[in-house]
Structure formats: C-alpha cells, structure tokens
Amino acid sequence: GQQLNQSPQSMFIQEGEDVSMNCTSSSIFNTWLWYKQEPGEGPVLLIALYKAGELTSNGRLTAQFGITRKDSFLNISASIPSDVGIYFCAGWAGSQGNLIFGKGTKLSVKP
C-alpha cells in the first residue's frame, strides 16, 4: 500500500532555531496535510495544501506542496517551547482513497 516517509523521526533544538521536516512518497497525492499532536491529545490541523507548488503559511509555520506531488515540507521559524509535540504529515490521493499518515517527527525545544 501507499506509504509516507517522514523525516527526521525526532529533533532536539534550542529555542529560537528554525526547524524543517519533510515527507516523501513513491506515489502522487492530491492533498497534503500537516497536523500537530501534543501529549494525550488528538492531532490538530496546522496547514492544508491542495495544489502542486503551493506554499502556505500559518503564523511561524510554512508548508509547501512539492511540484512532483510526491513530497511536502514543513518549516517552523524561531521555535518556542510550545512548539513541542509530534508533527504528522498526511496525504490524500483522491477519489475514494483514505488519508495516509507519516510516522511523525517528535520535536523537543530547549528553552
């Protein structure tokens, strides 16, 4: 079945640093989503991307839908302690397909 490779698996950064994570796939997606999950809670949608090449921002977060439609990245600028959590990418191939999730990037921010 379809799989998403999300990297890195984990990141330990200093407050104020920028963060970059990405997802790649061997197949094409029509929609890319980025979610953030905090401990003991459900994932919360951060950014949705619907068009190849699309670049979308949400505050300090910026995500892009790759031109090939097989990848997406998420950048966080000037990280703060509340950015801590697990970030998931998810792709939707269209039609009757279901959402496919990456395994997550666990972000730790040192004050």
Added chain:
Amino acid sequence: DGGITQSPKYLFRKEGQNVTLSCEQNLNHDAMYWYRQDPGQGLRLIYYSQIVNDFQKGDIAEGYSVSREKKESFPLTVTSAQKNPTAFYLCASRTKRGTYQPQHFGDGTRLSIL
C-alpha cells in the same frame, strides 16, 4: 461548541472482555474514522464510515467492530479477539461536501490491559 467528543479518556480491559469506545460529533460531518496509535508507528486506520448504516474495514480491522446507526455517533468495540489492544485510539470526522476537507480529531481514548 462544535467538536468531536471521545469517551472515556482512559479505559482498562480485563482478559476476555469486550470494551466499547464512544465517539460523538456535532459537526454534521458525513464521514467518521477510527485510528489506532502506537508509539513510533503513526496512525493506522481501523474502520471508517462514509454514511449512516455503512462502514468499511481499514488496514487493521481484525479484533474490532463498529456501528453507524446515527450520523453523529461511531462507537468502536475492541473485542477479546484483539490480543494486543493497548494503544491510544483516535476518532476523526470530516464533511464530504465540496472539495476535499481535512479530518478533525477527537482527544483520544487510552486503552490499557489490566
């Protein structure tokens, strides 16, 4: 407030026991989903329902059952056939009207074995 409510927050299962996890949404969403989350494995789809009185198996349906008798409710039963039920269970829903709309999630139920 509109949202997805999962209950209970924590649940314990004894050997040979079936347990039911509740998921209710007041968003008027058509489709509902159940995922299982294990550490380092991301989210795996158990069952989903696109319309009332209809549901389909996901990738890991064995040992689980669901029903969709009402649009707003999609309970998940973890049966005794599920030998490794300890996990975090997430329910999600989305509308199917118009262009693709992302899923929104509840806050999960953590199931443990006694």
